[in-house]
Amino acid sequence: MKLHTRISLIFGFILVIGITIIGLYSLSRTYYIGLENTFGKLEITSRLTSNQIGGRLDNYMNLAAVSGRDPIISSSDASNADKLERMSVLAKQNGFESYDVLNLKGISYLNETNYSDKDFFQSALNGTAAISDIEKCEDGFEFTIAAPLYDESLTKIQDVVCYKMEIDFLKDILSSLNLSETSYAYLIDDNGNVIVHTNEELIDKVNISEEKGALSEIYNNLTEERTGSKEYTYNNTRVLCGYSPIPGSSGWSIVVAELYTTYVHDVNSMTYQMIFILVILLITFIIISRIVANLIAKPIIRVKDSLSKIAVGDFSENIKTIKNPKKYEVAVLTNTAAMMLDRLKKIVMDSTDILEGLSNYNLKQEKMDTYPGDFNKLSDSVNKISNILNELIVEVSQSTSYVGNGSKELAQAADALAQGTTTQAGSIQNVVSDIEDMAKRINRNAQNEKTVDQQIKNLNCLIQNGNGEMTNLVEVVKEVEAMSADIQKIVGTIDSIAFQTNLLALNASVEAARAGIHGKGFAVVASEVGALAAKSSNASQQTADLIESCLSKIEEAMNCANTTFDVLTRIVENSGEISKAFEEISADTNQQVENASSIQKEIVNISNVVQSNMATAQETAASTQVLSEQADTLDNLMRRFKV
Structure with missing residues (x-):
């Protein structure tokens, strides 16, 4: 493999590794930042929507409380029929579906139904407007809003006024949350039952408190009235959600959810764009590295060819020096190689003369010259060898007779x-x-x-x-x-x-x-x-x-x-x-x-x-x-x- 090719490959490999690391880090950060943003968006949406629903419920409870102070209904002369007739008018004015008046024993004036065991009735008797849990009715699902009915002095509770509302307005609020094509929202009560859902088949059929894993944790957080976000799996589908308790309700909470696949699709789109940009940058850097490799490799190849001939004992070729190398490292390398070749030629010539004399049994040769640096070690070594051989031959001659x-x-x-x-x-x-x-x-x-x-x-x-x-x-x-x-x-x-x-x-x-x-x-x-x-x-x-x-x-x-x-x-x-x-x-x-x-x-x-x-x-x-x-x-x- 040629030098410029190897340099190109090294540069390319370094660039690939660097860009890959940068790309993976960017993708990882993009993934987690996007995930955090999605969770934040879902949590904020759930909090805003819970406040919106809470505001509507507060408005309905205020209307019910005003009805409990209506002078016509509070009048001591008003009969039960008069109270129901006035409630009918107020229900139409305030947009309620139906109405009722309960006595202090919880018995309905309208149909004699007993509501004495209901929490909303007990709250109304204690002087506080309240909302019931959502219950199933003939037309779907509804909830009851109750408030105390005071007497003319507005100091004593004589009855309880009730209004019923269907959950259509809640469905409308949840349906308006168009975060994405796959996003949806649902309400749960204080027991974890789904009470409002865009998919009516799930209403009163799913209880998240009975589910294992993240859904159970979400329910526990909501029972502690904490707002947050989390990922859970339901029916083998990964879902991202934000949740928040609804103020003013009887333990209701809202969950705003989005399918994990939608988030992954968005991330994949960003990933493809980033990969395309990284590929363009990689191709550009490879072309630049190829040009730089050629500039670096040509002088080095010339030096390599000369050194290859020296390696086989051919000192006939000289290395051409480069004028004014300045700080160009390759030019400095070329000139240094030329200087080294000249010095090697001189050393080899001197060594050859001395060794040829030794081969002819002549130990009376002139000494090698002095050279700079480590080259002088060779000169000293050859001179020492000559002296040692001279002394050795004398001693061996003497020892031969003894042997x-x-x-x-x-x-x-x-x-x-x-x-x-x-x-x-x-x-x-x-x-x-x-x-x-x-x-x-x-x-x-x-x-x-x-x-x-x-x-x-x-x-x-x-x-x-x-x-x-x-x-x-x-x-x-x-x-x-x-x-x-x-x-x-x-x-x-x-x-x-x-x-x-x-x-x-x-x-x-x-x-x-x-x-x-x-x-x-x-x-x-x-x-x-x-x-x-x-x-x-x-x-x-x-x-x-x-x-x-x-x-x-x-x-x-x-x-x-x-x-x-x-x-x-x-x-x-x-x-x-x-x-x-x-x-x-x-x-x-x-x-x-x-x-x-x-x-x-x-x-x-x-x-x-x-x-x-x-x-x-x-x-x-x-x-x-x-x-x-x-x-x-x-x-x-x-x-x-x-x-």
Whole structure:
């Protein structure tokens, strides 16, 4: 890639990054400032609209309060019909939909409806005009405005006047809020129910206090009579809103909303415009950076081409200097490169002359000149190398003779060392053979011990199994003994039954004797029952004797089983001790095997070292012979240098 292209890319990349950062920051600020402005607009609109609605409601309550002081209605001579007739006139004059008068018990003079439990009635009785919640009626939704009706002295409340208003005027006010095509507004009561909405299907169907998230927070703020703005989501639609409580109402509040998509559309339009401007600026800056890159790159490319030839050893080309460079950095760079090229040529020429002399064994060369700055380090280094080589050749010539004599003596010592090492290697080989034989015998003993240990373990398992079976036998004998005791109880029960049966037979015989001739048949039966009872008693006695005999035998078997169990227990304990002792013997034998193996390895290592020493001694002897010959050769070479 060419230099001007790279410079253009660098400038372009920096410009792209800078403009992108500026653009992203501007877009971010635009987004958040626009969002804050939208929230502010919605909040201000909700506050102004709440004041407008509050003013209308205050006006209606004032009209109702004036009606409560009307001299015709307040007159003591006015009948209920007169009051209703006058209310009809006032309702038409003030624009109310309907009217009514309530007595102090809350009963309507018009249709006898009871309003005593309504908050607006209680407020009117306390002397304050009030507005009710919005309620559904035949034609839609309406609310009631109530005020106290005073007597002629205007000091005592005698009745309550009421007017009803439909919510059409509220709809008109909300519909007039045309902030955008998707903006809308709605009213909620103190319970969070939607009471007025441009979409009548939502009236009395939605309660924001029951919603989760932001809508619930909005309701909490309104219950605290706080004005604000917030974003919420309803039916998967993001909505921006401002909210404000309505003064003078019975807890009503207004919410002015706008779809988030409308705000995003406006932001996107501004974003597209800004992107277009940024693209135009980017293209302009890229063109300018391309022109500047060409101005900078051309002289640098010329310097680069010259330095490339110098890098391959071509000093034939010169760099053309620029006159009057002043503060133009590229011109200064070009002139500096030309100066550096001339100096390099001089240094290379001087270095070449000295090195050519050294290549011809001539150390009597003239020294290099002195150069400015770090270039002088090269001159000093070359001069020092020449001096060092001169001194080195002299010292090497002197040392060569010493090396020749020493190498001959070293050769003789190496031969003697090789012979001694050979003898030592033979002795170690015999030791290795004996250690290997001992290790094999120890391994054989270890294998035999493992076999015996395994047999002892098997015998121990068999003894333990027999001990377990004997334990089971003792338990079975105990169970049989317990069952025999139960059988003995059953036999006792049978004997008792036989005794009772015999008594029954005797009683039956007595009764048969009393019955005379009529009891003969029953006497025969009683006699047979008595005989059967005697047989049962004899059989139970024999069974008891057999059980006692069986119990004595079981007791003897129990004693034998306990004795056998004790013997097996002692055998198990002794076999465990034998097995433990044999395991210790086996462990010691295994340790001996490992020790013998380690000794064998160490002897082998010593043998290898001795073999290596022997080979090294032989190589040393050969090397010293070669060293002696090389010393003679080096002495001949040193004589060629001129020092």
